[in-house]
Amino acid sequence: xxxxxxxxxxxxxxxxxxxxxxxxxxxxxxxxxxxxxxxxxxxxxxxxxxxxxxxxxxxxxxxxxxxxxxxxxxxxxxxxxxxxxxxxxxxxxxxxxxxxxxxxxxxxxxxxxxxxxxxxxxxxxxxxxxxxxxxxxxxxxxxxxxxxxxxxxxxxxxxxxxxxxxxxxxxxxxxxxxxxxxxxxxxxxxxxxxxxxxxxxxxxxxxxxxxxxxxxxxxxxxxxxxxxxxxxxxxxxxxxxxxxxxxxxxxxxxxxxxxxxxxxxxxxxxxxxxxxxxxxxxxxxxxxxxxxxxxxxxxxxxxxxxxxxxxxxxxxxxxxxxxxxxxxxxxxxxxxxxxxxxxxxxxxxxxxxxxxxxxxxxxxxxxxxxxxxxxxxxxxxxx
DNA sequence: AACGTGTGCAACCGCGGACGC
DNA sequence: AGCGTCCGCGGTTGCACACGT
Numbered sequence: 001x002x003x004x005x006x007x008x009x010x011x012x013x014x015x016x017x018x019x020x021x022x023x024x025x026x027x028x029x030x031x032x033x034x035x036x037x038x039x040x041x042x043x044x045x046x047x048x049x050x051x052x053x054x055x056x057x058x059x060x061x062x063x064x065x066x067x068x069x070x071x072x073x074x075x076x077x078x079x080x081x082x083x084x085x086x087x088x089x090x091x092x093x094x095x096x097x098x099x100x101x102x103x104x105x106x107x108x109x110x111x112x113x114x115x116x117x118x119x120x121x122x123x124x125x126x127x128x129x130x131x132x133x134x135x136x137x138x139x140x141x142x143x144x145x146x147x148x149x150x151x152x153x154x155x156x157x158x159x160x161x162x163x164x165x166x167x168x169x170x171x172x173x174x175x176x177x178x179x180x181x182x183x184x185x186x187x188x189x190x191x192x193x194x195x196x197x198x199x200x201x202x203x204x205x206x207x208x209x210x211x212x213x214x215x216x217x218x219x220x221x222x223x224x225x226x227x228x229x230x231x232x233x234x235x236x237x238x239x240x241x242x243x244x245x246x247x248x249x250x251x252x253x254x255x256x257x258x259x260x261x262x263x264x265x266x267x268x269x270x271x272x273x274x275x276x277x278x279x280x281x282x283x284x285x286x287x288x289x290x291x292x293x294x295x296x297x298x299x300x301x302x303x304x305x306x307x308x309x310x311x312x313x314x315x316x317x318x319x320x321x322x323x324x325x326x327x328x329x330x331x332x333x334x335x336x337x338x339x340x341x342x343x344x345x346x347x348x349x350x351x352x353x354x355x356x357x358x359x360x361x362x363x364x365x366x367x368x369x370x371x372x373x374x375x376x377x378x379x380x381x382x383x
Numbered sequence: 384a385a386c387g388t389g390t391g392c393a394a395c396c397g398c399g400g401a402c403g404c
Numbered sequence: 405a406g407c408g409t410c411c412g413c414g415g416t417t418g419c420a421c422a423c424g425t
Contacts, residue, residue, distance in 0.1 A: 016393070016419085038410065054411075055394065090413060102393080105414070110391055 013047045017056050021046060025053055026061055059102045066098030070107055078104060079112060083126045 013021075028044035034057065037050035046053060059065075070078070074096055081092045089101035089108075096104060113123040121128055 014395075036410080051396090051411085052394075058412090059393070087414065101413075106392055109415095 011047065012041075012049050012052075014052070017060075021048070022056070022061060025056060029057060029061075059100050062100075064098055065100060067103075070099075070111075074099070075112065078108060079116070082108065082112075 017025075024044050024046055028040065032043070034040055034054070037054040040046075040050055040053050041048045044053070048056075077096060078092060081095060085091050087105075089105045093099055093101040093104050116123040116126075
């Protein structure tokens with residue numbers, strides 16, 4: 001039977017948007033909001049299909065979009081969430097304020113995937129390519145436990161992403177008329193896109209608070225593979241040292257020409273406060289951890305304890321200088337010194353025994369949990 | 384300077400879920 | 405329950421720019 005086209009293709013424009021089109025779309029949404037994308041183009045006087053309008057709005061014109069380079073912390077978040085969620089870009093985007101799923105997807109495909117690949121980590125499975133880690137019994141136990149937790153988290157993130165989307169929709173409707181939407185100087189000329197970064201970086205943050213209810217999350221349906229979870233540990237290893245393995249030139253390029261660790265730390269700490277939605281998501285974690293702990297594996301209990309400690313220290317300090325949590329020092333001047341717990345000096349060394357895998361898993365979950373507790377839990381509606 | 388190749392990103396396409404009738 | 409419509413998501417494409425030869 002076939003699907004009816006989303007719009008009448010005849011006479012509709014495709015390709016890059018012109019500043020005039022952007023202006024029309026912005027003006028219309030500012031005044032009316034976007035009720036029906038299908039009907040919007042005609043009302044706004046645009047020769048575009050509704051889908052194209054929606055895409056232009058969500059990926060470019062929205063005032064709450066941050067453009068420009070991803071911070072190291074954002075990179076780490078993407079990597080970790082990708083290890084957890086796979087290619088669920090919209091869910092990942094939920095936890096990266098002001099970033100669109102499209103932007104994250106592009107960044108993953110053009111930067112992070114390649115970098116993981118260079119590190120010898122399969123960007124799809126997040127496994128080391130020369131993996132030989134999955135054979136021991138202890139591995140299986142922690143794998144099962146981590147899989148359970150990962151399914152929880154995956155389901156949570158999906159549910160939360162859905163709620164955030166709904167909330168955003170409501171917010172955009174209620175606030176659009178009062179928003180001051182301004183066009184960039186040269187909004188769409190393709191060659192000018194990079195110069196627009198500045199203008200758009202001034203976009204306001206329309207924070208969205210998702211109220212995730214436990215009842216929304218009680219049926220994990222994730223199909224996250226066990227191997228993904230297990231080997232996500234290797235991703236943490238990567239993400240913690242990613243800066244260290246970058247050559248100095250790349251560091252300078254990425255962080256304003258500075259290789260000074262202090263400046264970098266400041267940049268990280270200021271770059272990305274996590275959304276309250278992420279935080280609220282975390283508020284149900286005690287249940288998860290209790291459940292995990294009831295299964296009584298060393299991995300879960302250790303992680304739970306480490307979690308408390310990690311929360312106190314904060315994600316940045318964990319990343320930058322966490323030794324107490326078993327992490328590694330991240331230093332752009334480290335020259336590839338990626339020691340973990342002072343043992344070994346390369347990924348290959350981690351293949352030596354079950355302890356290393358266990359440690360990696362623990363570090364991975366420490367990072368995930370800490371990531372989710374980045375903001376203070378005190379303002380959660382859950383308690 | 385001209386050409387070829389690589390890279391980054393905006394935009395498009397098609398699918399599938401949600402929803403209303 | 406079945407069908408049609410709408411919307412959002414993820415994969416992919418195409419173009420412009422950067423860089424190397």
